[in-house]
Amino acid sequence: MLSLQNTRYFSVARKKHIEQNATSPGSFSTINTPINYLRPVSKERNVRTNVVGIFMSTSTGNTDQAAECIRKHLVSHTTNHANLIHPTSTTRAEIDATSFSQISQNVETSVVFDVGDVQVKDMKAYTGLVVGAPTWNTGSDTMRSGTCWDDVLEDIRALDLKDKKVAVFGLGDSSHFSENFCDAIEEIHDTFATTGAEMIGYVAVKGTNDIHGYTFDHSEAVRDDKFLGLPLDEDNEFDYTEGRVKGWTKQLISEGLQ
Numbered sequence: 001m002l003s004l005q006n007t008r009y010f011s012v013a014r015k016k017h018i019e020q021n022a023t024s025p026g027s028f029s030t031i032n033t034p035i036n037y038l039r040p041v042s043k044e045r046n047v048r049t050n051v052v053g054i055f056m057s058t059s060t061g062n063t064d065q066a067a068e069c070i071r072k073h074l075v076s077h078t079t080n081h082a083n084l085i086h087p088t089s090t091t092r093a094e095i096d097a098t099s100f101s102q103i104s105q106n107v108e109t110s111v112v113f114d115v116g117d118v119q120v121k122d123m124k125a126y127t128g129l130v131v132g133a134p135t136w137n138t139g140s141d142t143m144r145s146g147t148c149w150d151d152v153l154e155d156i157r158a159l160d161l162k163d164k165k166v167a168v169f170g171l172g173d174s175s176h177f178s179e180n181f182c183d184a185i186e187e188i189h190d191t192f193a194t195t196g197a198e199m200i201g202y203v204a205v206k207g208t209n210d211i212h213g214y215t216f217d218h219s220e221a222v223r224d225d226k227f228l229g230l231p232l233d234e235d236n237e238f239d240y241t242e243g244r245v246k247g248w249t250k251q252l253i254s255e256g257l258q
Contacts, residue, residue: 051108052257053126055115056133057147062234063134063171068111069242070130070169073249073258074109116148120155128164128257129197133188134171138180145184153187159195165257166192167201169248170221175236176235179219182231185221189228200255201248202226210247212240 052074056067110126122130136146143150168189172182193199204226207213214231221228230248232241 009206018119025100048095051110051129052110052128052130052188053110053123055118055123056112057115057145057149059134059136059147062232063132064112064114065149065172066169066241067233067246070132070213070249071109071112073246074130074252077249077253078102095148100120114148115152120152123156124159124161124164127218129161129166129192130169130170130252130257131166131192132171133184133186134176135180135182135184137182138177140183143186144187149154149184151175153191156191157194161192162196164195165200165255166197167199167252167257168192169201169232170229171232171234172219173235174214174216174231174233181214181216181219181221182227182229183220185227185229185231186220187220190223199211199228200257201229201252203230203248208247210250211244212237 006047030039054071056065058064058240109130115131133145133147133149135144137144137150143153162255168185170182170185170188172180172184188197203211205214205222205226212229214233219227219231221231232244234241
């Protein structure tokens with residue numbers, strides 16, 4: 001189970017998002033979104049090149065904790081299973097002849113960023129991206145996450161991320177919101193797809209050998225019996241989270257995230 005931190009923080013960007021939307025009658029932000037948790041602004045302000053960028057936004061802290069879990073397992077996989085990496089300019093023999101430590105130095109991650117605290121243009125500097133969002137605005141066609149993602153989707157669509165590998169994860173509730181399970185994954189996925197990015201990390205609804213399957217009624221994030229990313233349910237299936245993340249990060253590396 002991903003435990004939440006006892007201390008809660010508010011980022012400037014997220015506070016601004018809440019205040020801007022609070023004036024709208026029937027605003028989702030004022031009715032449905034818990035705002036007791038917001039990530040502290042990251043101290044890592046300089047963009048690092050040649051690493052995978054991890055971006056999320058959260059209201060309760062679950063998406064943040066999931067992102068940290070993903071980061072932990074990405075580092076673990078790249079360190080311990082470097083032979084899974086497939087650099088386009090490196091043959092299998094060359095990989096086998098290279099020490100694990102030397103290879104793993106080329107597959108690092110950033111800290112976990114709240115997307116509301118960065119400039120979206122900085123995403124272009126990373127070798128690949130892992131992005132995550134909850135689904136609070138259930139049943140909506142747009143602005144489904146109810147977080148700072150809603151404020152930056154249009155700016156992201158204007159980016160040129162051609163051939164950059166991007167993977168999406170999402171948090172949802174497969175019991176109380178079974179008709180809209182992790183719908184925001186689709187919106188985030190399609191937004192990045194418009195930039196020319198190569199979308200990876202699809203997960204079969206029935207699961208895989210490494211990822212436990214899912215039970216729900218409907219999700220906009222499913223196409224051809226696969227989720228467009230990794231769904232996680234901390235409300236009802238927290239005991240599967242660690243295993244799902246471990247299997248998914250292994251999959252991302254096998255699909256060339258580096």
